[in-house]
Amino acid sequence: MMLALLLLAIPLAMFLLKPVWYRSSQQEISHSEENLRLYQERTDEVAGSDLSEEEKAQLQLELDREFLASASELQPREQKNSTRDRLPLAIALIVLTLASTVLLYQRWGASNELRATELLDLASQSRLSELERKELMTRLANAEQRNPDNIEWAYLRGRILSAEQNYEQAATAFAAMLERLPEEAQADRAEAMTMLAQARFFAAEQKADPAVYELLQQALAITPQHRQALGMAGILAFELQQYGDAIEHWRGLWQSLPAGPEAAQLEQGIRRAAEHLGEQGGEVSLAWLERAELKVLVSLSEQAKQQAQPGDTVFVLARAFNGSPMPLAVQKLTVAQLPQVITLSDAQAMAPGMSLSQFKQVTLVARVSRSGQPTAQPGDWQGLLEPVANRDEQIFKLTIDRQLTAGS
Template sequence: MIEFWLCAGLLLLVALAFLLIPVLRGRKAQAEEDRTALNVSLYQERLQELQGQHEAGALNDEQLQHGRDEAARELLADTEGAGASSRFAALGRTIPLLAALLMPVLGFGLYQHWGAIDELEQARTFAAQPKSIEEMTARLEASVQSNPDSAEGWYFLGRAYMAQERASDAAVAFERAVGVAGREPELLGQWAQALYFAGNKQWNEQMQALTDEALKADPEEVTSLGLLGIAAYEEGRFTAAIGFWERLVAVLPEQDPSRQAIQGGIERARERLGVPTEKAQTPAAAGQLTVKVELAAALQDQVQPSDSVFVFARAASGPPMPLAVKRLTVADLPAQVSLSDSDAMMPQLKISGFEQVQLVARISRSGNATAGEWVGRSQPLASSTAELQQLTIDTADGQAQ
């Protein structure tokens, strides 16, 4: 923004120069006018002096007339051209001064009305890669505040809130997205999902209505199918859960990293029903990493069960922002976590998009994913790694490299 205001200031100075140059010339004309008045005064004194010498007999009539003519010629020579410049100054000084005073105020007011300072600032802000989920969320919040009619902005803000387990805020964001873009099936599914987790996984009529509407418009709407399966499983309706999840698996692409997790849910539901199953032995989906996170024994007395634990993958060589993240608590440790492309916060930043990634687990009592008390980091590994990784939180955060 400094560059913008410097350019605007320079242009303003150029415009003021065109207005103030005549005023400066007017000052010169004023000086000429003052000099003319002095010459007239001297001329009058010279006439009085000649008249006195004539009366004293020092000058005769001819000499008196000659002296008067000489003084008149000197006065005319000194005042030649002054009359035109003084008339110009009298007529052209007030308007340039008023214009010079009003131009900055008028220009600022017109730019405030028709300008795009907010859009310019927003473009400059989004040009830089965000360093954390919190920074990206702050940018999205600023974006929807300046442009509340952006359905895309509200959608991605809702996704960011969900990644930070702020389901209530996400529900509000998805509702606003629906209000702007209309009742699109995908938005309805995301809204219902946010409401479900915001309500402590208690199903209600509003969620049912939203998912019904979404699936009526699009029978393959994946968020609604997945959510209905989760809700049915949590309520012990395992047959219904299997039905929803099988519909979901049928519409997902073969390379989708979430297929394996959904298939695992189907197998667990069948086990709960007592149905024999044969788990498919399939390789890990591209862009999916599985890591077991545990806390070093020496730190057991230095943490609290409610402390947040952020487990994320980031590019070994690339943007510092996490590619995928999950949030737990110390009470959940040890825990096995899957990180995949489906957890990506931004479409262009996925685990499968980088050859090597690093796994990080951080304990943060304040709930800040970018800074905390204790951390564990893995060595860089291939993003296609299928083996279970081990990650131990054992180092003070400020000492970790």
């Protein structure tokens, strides 16, 4: 920023200083012309007088001396005095302008936000020093005060406070953020509620609080698939001995996870909650803990065999029946590998919350893609089977027998 101000100062200095030098030069020319005019008038008077030639010569000599003296002494003194009088004023104006620009930019400009962004970028690359961390928190607080309608600064400040385990301050930041959010900003409000609940939970040394649990339930009413809210709501419900609710929360989270260590650990918590529920006299079926799995025999019709090439790509996928076109599970092979029995399962899920186990009925699709792209294109050959129960244990026969056209 300072370099930019210096670059701007150069034309500013030229603009302010030019009148000083220009005016002095003009005064010099003006005095010279006046002296020359007077010299010529008096010379003419001497020449036209009735004096003798000797007297005229004496007077002319005196006029010449006066003219030379005025040219060598009067003009430089005036130029020097004029420049000396105006130069300090011009310099003062330059300094005042630059200082005002800096102060106004610091007050109303974006320097605070720019510096905060620089520190955030630095924090993503390496650990900040203590001074840099304090500066970042100060600048985030200033940005939050100056831009109350922009919740991003409050959110970043709250997240950093939570990461530093300053949970009480983080809770205050998220609570203020929630108050400023309009009712129509439902997704943002749900996120703020979740972060506020987390901060309050850890600030209370991880002791279950019905008010915090209620806050999470409000967030889940807005965004039912919020993984962080589901996980924490399950923990609080378990601690409050509401085991049935804990199982339901964790069920939604478990179904959004691919098979792996995280899902296995969560499954242990679900089974423990089911045991406690049984001790309370309740019952729950955990059949859904068995991952959905479909076996599909994929083959080509005779017509498709004639047009397909051995190296063409074949995509086999399952998607929600009468739902989102997002694939729930995908397998990729080639025409040369057909016919073949493949398995579609939750392990092949492409997005959180979009797994085979979550949808009771699905559509099975097999497509030969000459371009190698998963998106259907005219000229591709395809087979389709629907609806299919996601836990049906039979081997489904799926034949690729229809060529897609531009309107299909």
